[in-house]
Amino acid sequence: xxxxxxxxxxxxxxxxxxxxxxxxxxxxxxxxxxxxxxxxxxxxxxxxxxxxxxxxxxxxxxxxxxxxxxxxxxxxxxxxxxxxxxxxxxxxxxxxxxxxxxxxxxxxxxxxxxxxxxxxxxxxxxxxxxxxxxxxxxxxxxxxxxxxxxxxxxxxxxxxxxxxxxxxxxxxxxxxxxxxxxxxxxxxxxxxxxxxxxxxxxxxxxxxxxxxxxxxxxxxxxxxxxxxxxxxxxxxxxxxxxxxxxxxxxxxxxxxxxxxxxxxxxxxxxxxxxxxxxxxxxxxxxxxxxxxxxxxxxxxxxxxxxxxxxxxxxxxxx
Amino acid sequence: xxxxxxxxxxxxxxxxxxxxxxxxxxxxxxxxxxxxxxxxxxxxxxxxxxxxxxxxxxxxxxxxxxxxxxxxxxxxxxxxxxxxxxxxxxxxxxxxxxxxxxxxxxxxxxxxxxxxxxxxxxxxxxxxxxxxxxxxxxxxxxxxxxxxxxxxxxxxxxxxxxxxxxxxxxxxxxxxxxxxxxxxxxxxxxxxxxxxxxxxxxxxxxxxxxxxxxxxxxxxxxxxxxxxxxxxxxxxxxxxxxxxxxxxxxxxxxxxxxxxxxxxxxxxxxxxxxxxxxxxxxxxxxxxxxxxxxxxxxxxxxxxxxxxxxxxxxxxxxxxxxxxxxxxxxxxxxxxxxxxxxxxxxxxxxxxxxxxxxxxxxxxxxxxxxxxxxxxxxxxxxxxxxxxxxxxxxxxxxxxxxxxxxxxxxxxxxxxxxxxxxxxxxxxxxxxxxxxxx
Numbered sequence: 001x002x003x004x005x006x007x008x009x010x011x012x013x014x015x016x017x018x019x020x021x022x023x024x025x026x027x028x029x030x031x032x033x034x035x036x037x038x039x040x041x042x043x044x045x046x047x048x049x050x051x052x053x054x055x056x057x058x059x060x061x062x063x064x065x066x067x068x069x070x071x072x073x074x075x076x077x078x079x080x081x082x083x084x085x086x087x088x089x090x091x092x093x094x095x096x097x098x099x100x101x102x103x104x105x106x107x108x109x110x111x112x113x114x115x116x117x118x119x120x121x122x123x124x125x126x127x128x129x130x131x132x133x134x135x136x137x138x139x140x141x142x143x144x145x146x147x148x149x150x151x152x153x154x155x156x157x158x159x160x161x162x163x164x165x166x167x168x169x170x171x172x173x174x175x176x177x178x179x180x181x182x183x184x185x186x187x188x189x190x191x192x193x194x195x196x197x198x199x200x201x202x203x204x205x206x207x208x209x210x211x212x213x214x215x216x217x218x219x220x221x222x223x224x225x226x227x228x229x230x231x232x233x234x235x236x237x238x239x240x241x242x243x244x245x246x247x248x249x250x251x252x253x254x255x256x257x258x259x260x261x262x263x264x265x266x267x268x269x270x271x272x273x274x275x276x277x278x279x280x281x282x283x284x285x286x287x288x289x290x291x292x293x294x295x296x297x298x299x300x301x302x303x304x305x306x307x308x309x310x311x312x313x314x315x316x317x318x
Numbered sequence: 319x320x321x322x323x324x325x326x327x328x329x330x331x332x333x334x335x336x337x338x339x340x341x342x343x344x345x346x347x348x349x350x351x352x353x354x355x356x357x358x359x360x361x362x363x364x365x366x367x368x369x370x371x372x373x374x375x376x377x378x379x380x381x382x383x384x385x386x387x388x389x390x391x392x393x394x395x396x397x398x399x400x401x402x403x404x405x406x407x408x409x410x411x412x413x414x415x416x417x418x419x420x421x422x423x424x425x426x427x428x429x430x431x432x433x434x435x436x437x438x439x440x441x442x443x444x445x446x447x448x449x450x451x452x453x454x455x456x457x458x459x460x461x462x463x464x465x466x467x468x469x470x471x472x473x474x475x476x477x478x479x480x481x482x483x484x485x486x487x488x489x490x491x492x493x494x495x496x497x498x499x500x501x502x503x504x505x506x507x508x509x510x511x512x513x514x515x516x517x518x519x520x521x522x523x524x525x526x527x528x529x530x531x532x533x534x535x536x537x538x539x540x541x542x543x544x545x546x547x548x549x550x551x552x553x554x555x556x557x558x559x560x561x562x563x564x565x566x567x568x569x570x571x572x573x574x575x576x577x578x579x580x581x582x583x584x585x586x587x588x589x590x591x592x593x594x595x596x597x598x599x600x601x602x603x604x605x606x607x608x609x610x611x612x613x614x615x616x617x618x619x620x621x622x623x624x625x626x627x628x629x630x631x632x633x634x635x636x637x638x639x640x641x642x643x644x645x646x647x648x649x650x651x652x653x654x655x656x657x658x659x660x661x662x663x664x665x666x667x668x669x670x671x672x673x674x675x676x677x678x679x680x681x682x683x684x685x686x687x688x689x690x691x692x693x694x695x696x697x698x699x700x701x702x703x704x705x706x707x708x709x710x711x712x713x714x715x716x717x718x719x720x721x722x723x724x725x726x727x728x729x730x731x732x733x734x735x736x737x738x739x740x741x742x743x744x745x746x747x748x749x750x751x752x753x754x755x756x
Contacts, residue, residue, distance in 0.1 A: 070713075070750065071408050073429045151515065156572050157580060176515065177572035179728050263518045266574035267725035282401045284717045285425075 058298065065291035071281070075288065082292035092293065094268060095276040102187055102272065103251035107244060110191040114198035115240075119228050121199070122206045136200065138193045147260035150189040151176070154261075179269035182262055186270055190257040198243055205239035206232070237317060245308055249301050273297060357644040359651060360392045361415040362399035366517055370601050370667050382654045389647045407431050407639065414642040415651065420455055420464065420709045421716060423635045424754060427458035433638040434461040438649040447656065451698070452672045454756050455709060456635055464635030465652050468598075468664070469672040471694050472527050472629040472706065474617055475585065475593040475603060479610035480507070492531075492559060492620040499568035502591045509568040511590035513581030520578060521720040522707045524560070524569070526629045527594055529719075530704020531617045532556025534624025538705055542712075543755070544748055548741040549734075552621075557726065557733050559620050564727040574724070582606065597690045598633070600668035604684060614689055616697075628697035631706030632672070670694060710754060712747030715740055 065082050069075035086092055121131055138146065153159045154175040164172035175185035209232055217227045233240070255274040258264060264271035264279070273293060281290035363375060372395070379391045396402055399417060406412040407426065416423070416432065426432050439445045439462055445453065448466070456464040476488070484505070489495040499509040514520040529538055533556055540546040541553065563569050570581065570590070579602075585593040586606040593599065594617070603612065619626040636655065638648045654660070661671045665678055668687045678691050697703045707716045718739055725731045747753050 070425065071404055072425050072431070073750075151575075154575060155580075156575055174572050174575060177575035179730070182574070262515070262574060265514075265518065265724055267728040267730045268722075269728070269730070279721065282398070282404075283721070285713055 058295075061291045061294055064288055065295055067288045069288040070285040071287045072285070078288075082289045083296075085289060086292055086296065091268065091271070091276060092273065095271045095273045098183055098271060099252055099254075099273050101183060102254060103248055105184060105187045106191060106194070106247050106251050109188075110195035110198055111240075111243060111247065113191075114195045114202055115233070117195075118199045118202035118206060119232070122203060132200070132203070135196045139196045141193075143193070143256045144260060146189065146193055147257055150192075151261055154185060176262055177266060179266050182266060183258075183270040186257050186261050189261065190254065201239055201243060202236065205236035209235045241317075245305075248304065252297055252300055356388050356390050357647045358390045358392055359415060359642075359644075359648055360394065360413040361417055362402055362413050363393055363395050363417065364399045365395050365397050368598065368602065371598075371669060374664065374667070374669070378655060378660055381660075382651055385654075386647075386650065389644075389651070391651070410641070412639050412641060414639050414644075414648050416637040416639050417467070417634060418637070419634050420632050421711065421713050421752075421754075423456065423464045423637055424458055425713060425752065426637065427461075427463040428751060431640055432463045433640055433642070433645050433648075434463060435465070435638070435649070436462050438652075442649070442653045444653075444656075447673055447675055449672055449674060449698070451756070452632065455632055455754070464637040465656065466632040466672055467634040467636060468632070468669045469694060470596045470598060470631050470633045470670070470706070471690065471697070472523055472530070472594065472596055472617070472704075473614045473690065473693060475595065475599060475612060475614055477585070477588060477591050477608075477610055478613040480588065480591050482611075488615045490618045490626075491622070492618065495618055495620075496563070496568075499563065499566065503567065508570055508584060508590040510563075510570065510592050510594055511581045511584040512570045512573040512594070513576035513578050513584075514573050515575055516577040516579075519720060521723055522716070523595060525716075525720045525723055526631070526704065526706040526708075527617055528556060528560040528620075529553075529707075530627050530629040532559055532620040534619060534621055535627045535701065535703055536624065539756075542705060542710055542753070544744065544753060548715075548744055549737045553737055553740075554733060556620065557736065560723075561727055561733065585612075596633075597668060597670060597694070600684070600686050600690060604686065614686065614693070616693060625702050627702045627704040628693055629704030629706045630694065630697065631709035633708075665691075710756065712744065712752035712754065714743040714747045714750075714752065718743045 064075070066077060066079060067075035068078045068081070117135070121128060124131060154161070156162060156174055156177065159175075161172045161174055173181060176182050213235070214227050214231050217231045218224075222230065253274060254272060255278065258270050258272050258275050259278065262270045264275040274297070277290045277293045277297070280286045280293065363372060376393065379393055383389065383391055394413070400419065400422060403412055403416055403418055404422065407416070412431070416426065418426070423432070435444070444465065445462075452466050452469075453462060456462060456466065481487070484501070486498055486501065487494075489498050502509045512520075512524070529541075533541060533552060537546060537552055541548065546552070564571070570576075570584070573581070576584075581590075582593065582595075582599070582602060583606070584590040586603060586608040588608070588610060593603075616626055616628050636652050638645050638652070642648050656671065656673065658676060661673055661676050662681050664671060665676070665681050665687065666683045668684075668690065670678075670687075670691055678688070683691075705711070707719060711719070722731060722736055722739070726733055726736045744753075
């Protein structure tokens with residue numbers, strides 16, 4: 001009986017508290033509604049711009065994807081045939097697999113490298129700005145220039161290959177000519193440029209880290225590496241999550257370095273979905289089919305972001 | 319709060335007015351342009367074209383402008399003129415003079431984007447000046463739509479000094495070609511140089527050469543007219559022979575890592591014995607001035623039952639856009655391009671015009687240019703010609719062929735799959751009316 005009364009008391013108290021909370025929320029809502037309205041008004045131009053800039057082409061692309069069109073003559077409506085064709089297109093899946101390899105490479109190499117360098121650089125007291133500036137130079141050089149420089153570095157006549165040959169090394173790697181490594185050779189160049197961007201993000205995140213926790217860990221006997229891995233990195237988890245999400249999405253849409261350095265070759269060894277799509281649209285006179293592929297790329301990004309959003313809502317700390 | 323909102327609205331309004339202002343100023347400029355008395359002609363030119371040909375077209379344009387002060391010319395040098403022309407014309411615009419390959423020209427003509435040139439042909443007597451095969455190639459549905467940019471052929475440039483030193487002969491059969499390549503490789507000489515890192519479409523040259531040499535004139539003609547299957551044994555053998563050359567590194571396997579200039583350097587520096595390319599290579603090789611004697615031969619037939627052929631092409635065409643405000647001025651310019659003195663100058667640096675009334679024997683041209691002209695004249699006179707993909711092949715088949723030949727060589731797709739896809743693409747081309755009747 002006593003237990004029952006206690007339980008009821010608890011229920012009543014909880015309800016009272018809930019009511020208070022609701023009232024409080026209502027009060028907050030009233031004052032916040034205006035601020036929210038202002039915020040919406042402020043972002044409205046950007047939102048409209050996005051709707052017109054992104055929405056229009058997406059609708060247009062969807063329309064084109066339902067047609068058989070050579071880019072010049074009258075288009076004919078073919079329904080979902082382009083999407084059906086996509087499911088049987090082995091070249092598309094080959095390119096998608098290359099995108100996956102690209103994503104794995106980018107989720108590991110530049111991220112780890114940027115984390116390590118940022119971790120070291122944050123300890124540099126004097127001349128940090130000089131280092132940061134020097135490291136950042138590749139990022140501000142246009143990708144066309146970077147691609148040309150690295151094409152020369154990879155050249156079998158003037159580059160690393162020729163240099164290794166001169167050193168007497170038999171069959172040195174032919175970075176852009178060997179179908180087994182051409183994709184990773186290009187990915188390396190892109191990541192050489194990309195890691196500095198990540199480094200800046202990590203440096204900014206490191207500046208928010210609670211140093212007293214690191215000091216406490218050190219006092220408890222942790223060495224610098226252990227402190228970095230177990231105390232520092234967990235504190236910048238939101239930044240790392242954001243970097244991983246962005247890197248995954250950008251790996252799906254990446255185009256420039258492969259287009260500039262190999263054009264997807266040799267053969268189709270470095271073909272990505274984006275270069276394949278470009279080729280279909282611009283050379284193969286199949287913009288309808290290329291549009292279907294581009295929509296699949298958009299769909300992937302949307303689904304990926306939705307899953308991330310859903311997981312976050314369910315409490316995943318990503 | 320109200321103030322903030324009012325400020326925001328004012329800001330939006332100002333932004334809108336600014337944007338509107340920009341728009342009206344732009345249209346104002348257009349009006350001004352259209353009301354101007356002089357005509358402006360526009361044309362795209364590929365940045366990948368040789369410096370000589372770019373300089374030449376600029377000279378021709380400035381001469382034309384001098385003689386026709388009421389016509390101004392706007393030449394836009396772009397990296398992908400073909401792609402830009404397609405995009406702009408599909409959007410209802412495009413340059414006045416459409417400089418494109420003949421395959422695309424057919425598609426534009428069939429879609430009503432080009433002005434039929436028959437009336438101008440009569441006015442300027444073009445039909446008398448060009449060969450019938452040229453007219454056939456540049457016609458659609460009985461009407462004439464383009465003028466040829468130049469006539470080209472695919473030949474093999476070879477290091478004559480090297481051949482003499484080693485006692486090598488010009489091959490006359492496929493087996494002899496393979497033997498020659500073997501001997502070169504044994505001496506650490508690269509047989510055929512090739513590079514495509516800056517221009518992947520260069521694969522078209524090998525595709526055109528392998529199909530011409532491997533199929534011969536008659537069978538290749540049948541193939542391109544839909545009278546023979548792309549999956550037939552003859553085609554399979556042709557591709558197998560090419561893959562054999564590639565697999566043995568007789569054709570430079572690192573082609574994807576070097577540019578066409580670097581490929582040429584391999585030849586002019588004596589590291590490669592042969593260079594399969596077009597007649598357009600004469601000038602760059604002459605300019606490189608290699609320290610050895612070099613010469614030209616025609617690729618032998620890869621079949622015992624067919625004679626050797628010279629793959630020929632019209633390296634693009636000039637047409638007039640239906641959107642051109644002054645097609646008469648455009649036609650006037652086209653006629654100027656084919657004036658005899660212009661043609662003679664072009665001939666001197668190896669750009670060969672398919673003109674009937676141009677006596678090339680009297681032109682003071684380099685010896686190698688004369689040799690190339692003879693190759694072309696003989697082949698055309700005897701009908702021993704092959705068919706270059708960018709002129710004679712239908713669009714989808716052509717694009718698939720050159721885009722995927724590398725994958726075949728590297729074993730990424732099988733020869734059977736390649737041929738089946740070629741057949742499929744050819745079927746699509748037939749359905750869409752892309753197949754050129756010649």
